[in-house]
Amino acid sequence: MQGFRLGSIFGFEIRIDLSWLLIFFLVLWTLSAGLFPEDYPGLANATYFVMGLVATLLFFASLLAHELSHSFVARAKGIPVEGITLFIFGGVSRTRMDAETPGDEFQIAGVGPLTSVVLAALFGLIWYVSKNTGWSVVVTGIASYLASINLVLAIFNMLPGFPLDGGRVFRSIIWKYTGDREKATKIASTGGKWLGYLLIALGFWQLFNSSVLSGLWFILIGWFLYNAAEASYEEVLLRTSLKGVRAQEIMTPYPETVSPNLTLQELVDKYFLSRRYQSFPVTQNSHPVGIVTLNQIKDIPREEWIYQTVRDIMIPTDNGVTARPEEQMSQVLQKMQNSGVRRVLVTQNGLLKGIITANDVASWLQRHRDFGQAA
Template identity: 70%
Template sequence: MCIFSQNLHVEVTNFQTEVTMQSFRLGSIFGFEIRVDLSWFLIFFLILWTLTTGVFPGNYPGLTNATYIAMGVVGTLLFFVSLLAHELSHSLLARAKGIPVEGITLFIFGGVSRTRMEAETPGDEFQIAGIGPLTSLAIALLCGFLWWVGRNVGWAVAVNGVTAYLATINLMLAIFNILPGFPLDGGRVFRAIAWKITGNYKKATRIATIGGKLLGYAIIALGLLQLFGGFVINGLWLIFIGWFLASAAEASYQDLLIRSTLEGVPARELMTPYPETVTPNLSLQQLVDEYFMHRRYHGFPVAEGDRVVGIITLNRVKDIPREQWAYQTVRETMRPIEDGVSVRPEEKMSNVLQKMEESQLRRVLVTKNGSLQGIITAGDIARWLQRRRDIGEEMA
């Protein structure tokens, strides 16, 4: 499953709390950074537990507990590898189409490829979305073939059990992902087709979003039926998945709306003009005591006289060991202005958003000829959108 869009919506709504996905780095493959969301550990143990105590003992009775545990661990790890292969196929094809991919985050239901932009043509989107389920299907066929060989050649029951499981789970992944529920892969394929027919990206997304919500509600209904039929765990799972899908569809659409609303708006219209600045010679201790502890801001522009030289954020300070705060200065810690943390007042918000994401600061400085004009944070964007919505409602 894959929702390879930005998390702007989430970012904008969480602007006060500076929440990022709780994930950590696992390594990198083909130049893509692989991260694992903390929610994945929950899933990992749930799958491990289900396989070890339910699926394998049920299907292959008479083996030792140690064998079931070994089958469970290998099965869960290879399931994880299958998910990764699915996401890698999206990422590799996206990169081949000229879409920059930062990396892959595996989370509760699968993964997301973190891309900086969306496909530019319906054809590209069709292929990038479609290759994921095809990859899962290919893995399912491969595992099915191995299972068939194992049965005929007489491999151990434990081995055949794992290949059978992997064939089944990957087939389920392929089928689930080809359902036309945006933002699942199938929903993206569906959107690409609607996009090709209507020639309108936004309209196509709207249509696909409705598909995603309907599918989400259908899965919830199925979950309720199961729940009342006595299959409590299955029912709860389906309700959870359906709810997740319906809200992901809505969030993706909101994300697109926000982006298209902001697209052509110049930076100066959203910025908070002339924000408070700090000087580069402050120690971090002074900065914390005199600024961060007394203001609600998470970052300050750093200015030397009339010239802005950088930006310092609370996150940056938190990365420095506390005992060094008395000696280390703001200048030594800040992100310098040359580091792509500033935009011109007339710069379009579409570029500004990209810069905010690339710099990972969630804020940019607005400068003109080296002097500070303003600052744009996720909070400024959220407030601007809210104001626009309020005005729109009053005028309607």
Template identity: 40%
Template sequence: MFGHQIRLCRLAGFDVTLDLSWIFIALLVTWTLATGYFPQVYPGLASPAYWSMGIVGAAGLFLSIILHELSHSLVARRFDIPIKGITLFIFGGVAHMEKEPPTARSELLMAIAGPIASLLLAVFFYMAASIAHAAGLGETVTGVAWYLALINLMVAVFNMVPAFPLDGGRVYRAWLWGRSGDLHEATRRASSAGQTFGLILIALGVVSLFTGNLIGGLWWGLIGLFLYSASRGSYAQLQAHVLLGSEPVSRFMTPNPVTVPAGISLRELVEEYVYGSFHEAFPVVEGERLVGLAGVAELRKTDRAEWEKLRVFDIMQPLSKKIAISPDENAETALRLMAESGNSRLLVVKDGVLLGIVALRDIMRLMELKQSLG
């Protein structure tokens, strides 16, 4: 979902990061507030005043989003659900939850924490606006406070739509889960509701485009497309958990893989190993010691004219937690590690000893077989 990220700060023990896509929405919100919303609601002010209101309003909005996601994270931590951090991106913010809630009750409490936080922020900014107005602080101050009260109320209401993975969709899933005791079926139904709502937003965007509302139409369409994709992705993630959570890596790894010496040239790597075995990645060794991973992916990043001079250790990925996994870990963990690191293969290592190698296609094949067998 995300591209390059910038770490902003650490808040209550959680890393807050900024996806580069956020810059687009930050500029768009600031421009919309400065040239559209505030001039329309508070006419007669100077242009610098509108731009200052737009900048402060956008900053207040994104601070509110961070606090909304932080409330989810704090409740998740109460139930020992690992949260990797909070990321601001083009469609708002997200708290990265590493596993599903253990119970329907924990799901419900975690889901409603965000909208409750947004409602409390709406009340806070409403009171701040009222106090500022009574104190005669002017429209530049009261206008921003009124806007932040309104936008937090809208965030709370929109997020309570019963469309997974919105907060309301998680509440709906928790209700279904509590009634049936079946998390998989509850997720399927909540995900279907999310996909339906996403399609409705896409249709609304198309109608808006045909009625001349270009910006609104594109925005509704993008939100609908994101929600539709997120709903499908969330269900697929749960399916992976169900199908792979009990499968240790040792069960489907390729044991005793072909290894390559760190000191050979890239030309030798290609001619003797890649073409000789038709494998795409190889554990790299120095003597008996495992030192890294190298293969076709690394070769693509090099100039063919350098293949005679460069050695495997010049291009290999050094041995680290990004490319190595224990044989006792499950296939779901391997899949997540592959997604995070961008590697389609992992070394299976125990106590520094190479036991095998596992490929993404092995995991996908395992999922296909388990699905076909019900």
């Protein structure tokens, strides 16, 4: 996910995915131009906008609280949490590893919907007090919306489809009784796919009944859930296959390197056009200083290639694109994802030992499966 850093709360980095901006303005428009004017007629347009803005911000604060609850419990269970990312369909806690026991999984997953229920009750109480003591309709309207939306979030998240919280709770129960996390993940992921199918079907049904906007949303959410369920299962298989594997077992040793002083035109003509590689480590005096990829060059106007150098566009090694030979692949995969280039340089004592790309991982996995089947 691409986006920007918002800040840090209790040691958890908070990031905003660019897709979040779409849902933010969509929710703001829906509330200020639709829901609030319909439920509370006769107010000024500026009042509806303020109500919509406050409700939207508190809605995403509720989502953040939901994810923070996951992160707090995960941290208490000894699972490193790098931060939280808010995106188009809510949020996700970025952890470096999965829960080690079904009990931990149950608690980490279950606390999120519980938090949403508590928030629903809190806003419901504010609505009740506001309505019965004559507070402004602005407060009443915002509290009513937040109480209902948090309750909906809790119910939706508890549906038994992985990777929803309910799907994770479902997985933890199956894991507990079978002792097989992979099998439990497969069953829970299948539940997530079928739930995705159901939401898509419901969306098409609403389209044919003239509920175009809600129908499109159900289709979009169903499609997202189906793909998320499939991707989550594949990620578990990947982590299982790579458990105990170290970087040196997968890396391509001693790759060809380039100088940081090369112009981009020289890099294209002498390397990318005559080699099959999509990236090159950058070294100076035999020491790795960064990595440069073909996609980075594509973003530079062609007329600038003659005077811009590799040093100008490379990703420096201090940006998290290096790993040690003995480092676990679970950690390396996280670095590959965070770097944005899906590659890491393997270094030892300041010297380049190898490179790991997505193709290296895929090739290793294929060989692992081939030999496993042959055995």
